Amino acid sequence: MVDIARSNLALMGLANAEVACGDFLNLPLESNSVDVVISNGAINLSPKQSCVFREIVRVLKPGGRLYLADMIRVEASACASQATAESWANCVAGTLTRECLEKLMEEAGLQAVTFIGTTGYHTSPATVGALFRAIKV
Numbered sequence: 001m002v003d004i005a006r007s008n009l010a011l012m013g014l015a016n017a018e019v020a021c022g023d024f025l026n027l028p029l030e031s032n033s034v035d036v037v038i039s040n041g042a043i044n045l046s047p048k049q050s051c052v053f054r055e056i057v058r059v060l061k062p063g064g065r066l067y068l069a070d071m072i073r074v075e076a077s078a079c080a081s082q083a084t085a086e087s088w089a090n091c092v093a094g095t096l097t098r099e100c101l102e103k104l105m106e107e108a109g110l111q112a113v114t115f116i117g118t119t120g121y122h123t124s125p126a127t128v129g130a131l132f133r134a135i136k137v
Contacts, residue, residue: 024052029059040069041129042096049101053108060136066110067117068132071095075126095127102132110134 005019022028022083037056046052056066073132074094098106098115112135119129 013121025055027055031058032061034059035061035064035078037064037066038068039066041071043068044072044096045071046094049094049096050104050108053104053110057109057136062136064136066105066132066134066136068105068134069129070101070132071123071127072101072118072130073097076127097111098130101130105134109136111137 002019002021009019011015020028024042024046037060039056043049043052060066071094102113102115112133115131116131116133119131121129
């Protein structure tokens with residue numbers, strides 16, 4: 001995917017964008033160096049989501065933005081679920097409720113956390129795709 005993304009940047013002639021590959025608990029980027037972080041369907045797969053959001057805040061410049069598309073839990077259950085192999089495979093184990101996910105982002109230091117809406121995409125009866133945005137002030 002990294003090679004494809006880099007190829008697409010070259011095809012579009014974009015010189016002001018970079019594709020980096022790394023562990024999202026320890027991004028290979030300098031602090032306060034990124035304008036925008038886009039995450040699509042990855043953070044719910046981490047058992048250390050609060051650490052992921054803190055790392056995003058670390059690399060974002062002041063005024064930098066996060067755009068997040070991920071699965072959320074649609075039932076009003078606790079902020080964590082059983083971590084079985086099957087539940088991780090269908091993106092249920094790491095999903096949080098909308099409120100819990102918003103709280104994690106705010107606790108990490110993101111502001112203006114906004115729930116944009118759901119996408120209608122489901123990985124199970126207990127989950128739905130959701131869109132968020134936030135700013136590092």
